[in-house]
Amino acid sequence: MYGVGTGRVIADRYALSERRAHLGSIEVWSAVDSTLGREVSITLFPSNLSRADAIVDAARRSAALNDPRLVRVLDVGTGEDVSWLVEESLSDSSSIADLISTGPLPPEEARRIAGEVASGLAAAASRGLHHLHVTPHSVRRTDGGLIKIAGLATASALEGDDDAEDDRAERIDTVATVALMYAAMTTRWPLPQRIPGLEAAPRIVGGVAAPSEIAVAVPPDLDAICRATLNHDTGPRSPRELVDRIAPWSHTQVKHMAPKVTPVSRPPAPAAPTEAIPAVRPGGNGGRGRRSDRRAGSGAAAGAGAGAAVGATVGAGSSGSGAEGGATAVAASAGPIARVREHREAERAARAASTRRRLEERRADPSFLNLPEALDEQRNTPLPPPAPMLPRTPEVEGRHAKLILAVVVAVIIAAMMFAVPTMLGMFSRGGEQPEPQASPGPGTAAPTTPGQSPAASPTLGDPITPVGITSFDPQGDGTENESAAPRAIDGDQGTFWRSEGYRSNASFGNQKDGVGLVVELPAGTTVHEIRVWLPDHDSQDVEFFVNDSASLDGATRVGGFTDGKGERSVPVRNPTAGSRLIVWVTKAAAESDGRFRAQINEIVLR
Structure with missing residues (x-):
């Protein structure tokens, strides 16, 4: 600047x-x-x-x-x-994108991150504030394990989409938080928009692959929430509902823990736990005493982690009988806490070993399909050579040959019976020319000649599923409300991509020729029809180009219209194969705030 x-x-x-x-x-x-x-x-x-x-x-x-x-x-x-x-300043923190660049996080750490983000967004929603652009780059974890959300309200104000209604905004933030949890467990991004540094989640019939199909040890409840929210438009509708669905979670950072083998005669001193451990109080209270301590420990852990829970137990002993009572409580609780920790580590190691055994058994089954391996194998395996031509059918001899010969003769005779009258009719008419026929009027079927079927209207192919979509601003700073671009292909005409606001006139303030979107298509796709939905409050001029790159240089114009509103269908007169469709808006629509913006509600291709 x-x-x-x-x-x-x-x-x-x-x-x-x-x-x-x-x-x-x-x-x-x-x-x-x-x-x-x-x-x-x-x-x-x-x-x-x-x-x-x-x-x-x-x-x-x-x-x-x-x-x-x-x-x-x-x-x-x-x-x-x-x-x-x-x-x-967050100089002592790392974004979630940086943390998962070297591998996935533990599923319980992903639960904790999503829970903290959802809690922060729920508090903001109660004050009428929303984020609308939660990604692995906008959420950070400090060196001490705290979760921080950057860009609340300001990110949407910068992108110009801060006018979403509260219910819609809360749903957007909830879906993005579930996607963040998915990415933390799998290192893949499941939503349509691209996230720098992250690969897209593999696509299957019905949406994206579930986390359990990519990563191991994914808790069933998190797997079900990801399936419902990302693939079926169900699941939690607000951050507060998401908090209730995934709670409880650890209040301290969850790290990878390797199982330890310790001698029975000399148990090790308890190490710093990675999650809150319930305090254990010795004595004769039985189950009721342990439940009371667990509640006390949980309350302390909510503020300062597992260390506070142990401290609370020691403090309780000291207040009852002085220094001697406190020492007795420490000595009595050290053994049970160590055993609880070792028991949990052993259970965790046993579950991991059981998961590995099941995977190995399933791999040995020829019918087992591992999705990531199948995708890699498909990319790296060359296509098989074409099958050889089938050998000539050997001649049939005997009575079967006679039967076949009789059938062939019968078919020839029947064909001649139909063909001879037709040929005689042609010779009898001589060189007469057919009488001219008047063109059919509206609602009248076109006449046909013998042997000719009525002309059928050209049929269009199946809908084309775009690979992705980005904003297009070649004469500006290269981006135009990038994060809202996927709304133009999400199947919902109520959502939309809208450019930044321009003053003076509909020609983008005479600063540029236009702005638009680039729809990425499967390689070699030929588009035959383009349907777009525009706002009804003012008209726009739109052109369509096909190219193999995100550029108008060398692109082929395949259609367009002027003064368009609402739904418009554009048949492609010269279908051209390409990997990108460029939607180029050259005249923006006037808005109520006195500015001019390009807006595309939905794009459907065939």
């Missing part, structure tokens, strides 16, 4: 240190708060940016929400040439 660099002081307080990221004219910097002497993160954007006012307003509203799972907004402001948004 012009005039922004290392050393510049924003708002007479924040000294810029290093630029961390940028998107067009929006930049993210690390900075030092000279007033409090702490490191912060500051997002800068031009004050005349089309969405600047919306971003500042969203940041101020989210700053009023105090939840430990949300990245805190510390300051918001606007100057003559630049606006800023100051947030707490």
